[in-house]
Amino acid sequence: MRRWTLAEFAERAGGIVRDAPPDATFDGFTTDSRETQSGKLFMAIRGGNADGHAYAPTVLGAGATAVLAERPVSGARIEVENLVDALARFARSVRSEFGGPVIGITGSAGKTTTKEFTATAVGSAGPVLKNPGNRNSEYTSPILWAELEGAHRSVVVEMGMRGFGQIAHLAGLHRPTIGVVTNIGYAHIEKVGSREGIAEAKLELLRSLDPQSGISVVWQEDEYLQRLVYGSPSRVLTFGMGDDADGRLLRYQPLESGGSVIEGTLNGERFEATLPTIGRHNALNATAALLVATATGAPLSAAADGLKDAQIPPMRTQTLGYRGATLLLDAYNASPPSVVYALETLFELPAQRRFAVLGEMRELGEATEEGHRMVGRAVAAMRPDGLVLIGESTRFLADEAIGRGYPSSRLHPMETIADVQDFLATLGEGDAALVKGSRALELERAVPAEARAR
Numbered sequence: 001m002r003r004w005t006l007a008e009f010a011e012r013a014g015g016i017v018r019d020a021p022p023d024a025t026f027d028g029f030t031t032d033s034r035e036t037q038s039g040k041l042f043m044a045i046r047g048g049n050a051d052g053h054a055y056a057p058t059v060l061g062a063g064a065t066a067v068l069a070e071r072p073v074s075g076a077r078i079e080v081e082n083l084v085d086a087l088a089r090f091a092r093s094v095r096s097e098f099g100g101p102v103i104g105i106t107g108s109a110g111k112t113t114t115k116e117f118t119a120t121a122v123g124s125a126g127p128v129l130k131n132p133g134n135r136n137s138e139y140t141s142p143i144l145w146a147e148l149e150g151a152h153r154s155v156v157v158e159m160g161m162r163g164f165g166q167i168a169h170l171a172g173l174h175r176p177t178i179g180v181v182t183n184i185g186y187a188h189i190e191k192v193g194s195r196e197g198i199a200e201a202k203l204e205l206l207r208s209l210d211p212q213s214g215i216s217v218v219w220q221e222d223e224y225l226q227r228l229v230y231g232s233p234s235r236v237l238t239f240g241m242g243d244d245a246d247g248r249l250l251r252y253q254p255l256e257s258g259g260s261v262i263e264g265t266l267n268g269e270r271f272e273a274t275l276p277t278i279g280r281h282n283a284l285n286a287t288a289a290l291l292v293a294t295a296t297g298a299p300l301s302a303a304a305d306g307l308k309d310a311q312i313p314p315m316r317t318q319t320l321g322y323r324g325a326t327l328l329l330d331a332y333n334a335s336p337p338s339v340v341y342a343l344e345t346l347f348e349l350p351a352q353r354r355f356a357v358l359g360e361m362r363e364l365g366e367a368t369e370e371g372h373r374m375v376g377r378a379v380a381a382m383r384p385d386g387l388v389l390i391g392e393s394t395r396f397l398a399d400e401a402i403g404r405g406y407p408s409s410r411l412h413p414m415e416t417i418a419d420v421q422d423f424l425a426t427l428g429e430g431d432a433a434l435v436k437g438s439r440a441l442e443l444e445r446a447v448p449a450e451a452r453a454r
Helices: 006-013 052-061 083-095 111-125 142-147 166-174 195-206 225-231 280-295 300-309 336-346 365-382 394-403 417-424
Strands: 016-018 041-043 066-069 077-079 102-106 128-130 154-158 178-181 215-219 235-240 247-254 260-266 269-275 318-322 325-329 353-359 386-390 411-414 431-436
Touching (some): 006 016, 006 077, 006 083, 052 066, 083 142, 102 111, 102 166, 102 195, 111 154, 111 280, 128 142, 154 166, 178 195, 178 280, 195 225, 215 280, 225 235, 235 280, 247 280, 269 280, 280 300, 280 336, 325 336, 336 365, 353 394, 353 417, 386 394, 417 431
Parallel strands (some): 066 077, 102 154, 102 178, 325 431, 353 386
Antiparallel strands (some): 247 260, 260 269
C-alpha cells in the first residue's frame, strides 16, 4: 500500500488533523487494538460491545501514526464528524480519479470465491486491485481505495449485505461499472424479512450501474432471475448451464488433487480451465468471472488460463487429507443453498463411505425451520452413510430427513465440538466427510490437527 500523509487523508475524508504533524505518514489501517499498529491509522469504531475511542492510548503507544476518531481523544488523531461518512468521502475522492473498470460482486453465497476468480481472470489483462479476504463492510470496503496505484487497470470489490441500504451505500462510493449477483439465497434474511427482500437488497448494486455503459451479470438458473433482469437498468449478461446463457458451463470434472476442470462457451467461443477448487457451484462462479473478464476486454483464453492461480481462501470447499480419508472443509458460513451445494460436492468425491457433519444455520430468522428442512430433503435424497448434527435448529433437518426415509440409525446428534472431533478421528481409508456450519460454530475447530491441504 502507498503511504498517505495525515493531511492528504484528512483533506479527502473531510477531517481535521489534531496533535500530530500533518506530514506524518501511515501505510494501512487497523480496527482492532490487538493488531499490529506500527505506522497504521487506527479507526475508532463504536461497536455494540466496545468503543474504539477507548483504545486510543493503547494503539498510539503501540506505534499507530494516529487515530481516526469521531470525538477528541488524547494524542495524534484525525477528527471527523462521522466515521462511515468520512471513509465514504475518502473512497469517492480516489474513485473519481480512476478510469478503469470497477467490478462489484454480491450474492447470498460465493461472493469471496467469485471475487477471487474474477480478479484472477480480469488480471490477465493487467494489474488488479481487490479487497483482501471478505472486507466488505462500510468500514473495511472504502479503504480499498487507499491501495490504488498507477499500475492498476481494474478494481474488484466484494460487497456485503446486512440490511437494506448497505449495498446502495457501498455502490455509491465504489461506482461499479459491472455488477455481479452470484445468487439470491437466505444469508442475513432476518435483516430484510424474506428472500424477496434479499433480492431487493442485491438489486441495489445493479440499480447503481450506468444505464448506457453498465453491465449486470446474473445466474441464469436463479429463482429470482426475472426480478434481477427487470430491476436492472443496464445490459444484462447471464451465466449458467442453459442453452441461451451468455456464459455457459458445459462440463465440470472434479480431480483427485482437489481441483477441477471445466469447459464451456462464452458468446459462442469455447473455453477450458483448471480450477484450484471443486464444486459445481464454484464452476458456475468461475464462468461468471470469465464473462466479466471478457466484458472488460481481457482475452478469453488468457482469462481462462489464469483461473488456475486463483487464491481461494481457507474453509471454502477446501479439500484436506487425513489418514487416507478426505475432509471437505466448508465451514466459513452456511445457508440452505450453500449446504445443498456442499452436499452435492461431497458426492462428487471418490469415496467408499460419505459422511455429512452439519452445524445449524443461524441468522435465518423466520426461515429457520424451512431452511433446515430444505437441507433435510437434500440429505434424504442423497443418503450419506452418516449424518452428524450439532446445534438446536438441526432438529428440523433431522425430522425432515427421517420423515422422507433417511435411516435414523445413521443419524448422530452431537453436543460439542469435541464430540465432532472424536467422530472425525474415526474416519478411515477411503472415507469422505463434509464439515459445514454457520461461522459462529467455528466447526473448523473439529478438524484434526493432522489434516493437510491437498
